[in-house]
Amino acid sequence: MNSPLNLSSSRLAPAASLPTLPRLLPQPPGVNRKAVAPPLMGSSDALALAQYATSAAERGEPIAVVCAEALAAQRLAEEIAWFAPGLRVATLPDWETLPYDHFSPHQDLVSERLATLYRASRGECDVLLVAATTALYRFAPPSYLAAFTFFLAQGERLDVDALRSQLALGGYQHVTQVVAAGEFSVRGGLIDLFPMGSALPYRIDLFDEEIESIKSFDVDSQRTLYPVPNVRLLPAREFPQDDAARTRFRGRFRELFEGDPSKSALYRDISNGVTPGGIEYYLPLFFDATATLAEYFPANATVAIHGDVGVAIERFWQDTESRYRLLRGDPARPLLPPHELFLPVDEFNGVLKPFARIELPETPARLAERATQALPPLQVDRRAGDPLHALKRFATSTRERVLIVADGLGRRETMQQYFAEYGFKPAIVADWAEFVRGDASPALAVGPPHAGFLWPQGGIALVTEA
Missing domain, CATH: 3.40.50.11140 (Rossmann fold)
Incomplete structure (x- = not known):
């Protein structure tokens, strides 16, 4: 029932919703191969991707579009949805922080990212758009979202104490009044809950230990809006916060960093169950192994490379290594090397290689070579x-x-x-x-x-x- 911010949840409409027109993009020759599209002018790149995605969705094959620029990803998401409104189009946003920042991304961004990754892992995206620099990050494995996502449905029995514990493990905060994603409140037989990835919070009314009703409500007025049969609860963070995760963090911290870990405020905070700002740049310490974004795609997905992605990646790595050299001297907050957090160029290219690929270049071409x-x-x-x-x-x-x-x-x-x-x-x-x-x-x-x-x-x- 929850609809993420930039994701159309409708299933693909009949093929007639996008009238038959000549195709602007070539069909990739197969897995491990790529095709290069003719240069496209203006917004015809969005039309070309909408055409391709519509045909691919009918075969159950999603397309991931890796863009050189974040603004291009946002533009394409809006335009593709206009050219083909039956497609389920999602954008994976960036954290909008610089590498090694001491503050965390806004909760709305985390909410949207978690919802989009969850949908992608379940095959619920026909088109996934992402900036190249965002695609370089190392992610929580899909199994994390699967393990920490659960559902509440009308008519089910609910143990409130168990729910409190489960929400706390998922990183949700108990508050007196729910106003933001990742918060919940329990007042007798009423539970207010704002799931990650949801546009609205929900009010759960209990009769004894049974869920009598679930209704969305308005954050400002706190008035209920309409009933829903169930809600999906994603974790509140992109990393686990249970005892096992904290133990794993401390062990990995001691392995990677020299000196007395107790002198690190970051180490002490995690040990005490506190989530410090900027902890996202230590995400690999919470897992035995991280994942790449490609692991959220099925094997039959197509990857489209939009614009000069190589230049964008090179610039990102130069800036990231510069920040690492500048900030790594603080013993109270030691930094993970960039390759622990981001995919080097060779590894990034390697994880995309098994997929069928299309390149949409920005290189100027002779007039006769342009499709538009x-x-x-x-x-x-x-x-x-x-x-x-x-x-x-x-x-x-x-x-x-x-x-x-x-x-x-x-x-x-x-x-x-x-x-x-x-x-x-x-x-x-x-x-x-x-x-x-x-x-x-x-x-x-x-x-x-x-x-x-x-x-x-x-x-x-x-x-x-x-």
């Missing part, structure tokens, strides 16, 4: 007698059907009124699928694409405000 083209200049010229002359001339002269995209309903209404003042009246369409199924041109819709493109083979020109 840049649009001609279409800017509004407010000094001209007809500010829309370039757009109107293009819409009437091009062989391609023209779809103009506004970034919101209000903006669409403003554009429609402005267009009408100069005799330009595009048809209103609900979305991409309606435009492609129909024959209207020019047309006006609402959507997230950030940059337009000309697609001669598909017979479409997408025009955005940017």
Whole structure:
């Protein structure tokens, strides 16, 4: 019942939801092999990935998109979901901290990461987008999430004391009023609980020892919203906090670092059950072995490399090694070497090698080699007698059907009124699928694409405000 922040939980809609068009991406030649896509202009990269993912999802094959930039991953997530709304699209966010920082990532980010990793491990993502630098991290093994995730359902018997202990082991905090993910409160027969990976908290009403009802509630007003049959509880951290994990941490700490561990505040905090800020950069000490992100993918997944990932990884490693040399001298807080926390380049390439791979390069190509083209200049010229002359001339002269995209309903209404003042009246369409199924041109819709493109083979020109 819990829906993570950037994940569509709907199952893939029928294939008709994405009308049949020429394919922009090649099919990889198989596992351990890669294909290189022709350069794609504007937001046609998102369209290409949406097409590929739709076909792959029908075969039960997810696609993981590793992006050179975090902003590109976020953009693609929004645009892919627009081009193919039936796909389950997820973004794995970064911690948004620098390596070896002394503070921990925001709990909302941890919540979203845990939910996305859990869904990926269960095959519930059709498209997973991640920045290359995030993909370099070493992760908790999938077995950790499986072991520390549990469900509560209406009608089940519930031992409140056992639940308290289980939540504490999962890293949840007991509070007087629940306002953030990873918190819970017990007041007699009422239990308020904000699961990690959930957009809303839940109120569990007990009758004796039976769960009588489960309802979501609003954090601000604390009023219940609607009933749900069950809730999923993920751990509150990306590492275990039980006695066995603390013992493992202390043992690994003594193995890796010289000197008296009792002089380290970090060591003492973990021994006393306290979670210090920045403990995420000691994550490998909580496990016998960590995992790579690739271990959350099934063997039949495709990996798409978007942009100049090699340059992004090289820059990350230079910055990380520089920070390690700068900060490693503190005996109270000794640092793990970078290779213990992040995948070196050779290891990163090695874990991706078994998958079918597609590269979407940013390298400029000759016009004839591009699958999609840049649009001609279409800017509004407010000094001209007809500010829309370039757009109107293009819409009437091009062989391609023209779809103009506004970034919101209000903006669409403003554009429609402005267009009408100069005799330009595009048809209103609900979305991409309606435009492609129909024959209207020019047309006006609402959507997230950030940059337009000309697609001669598909017979479409997408025009955005940017």
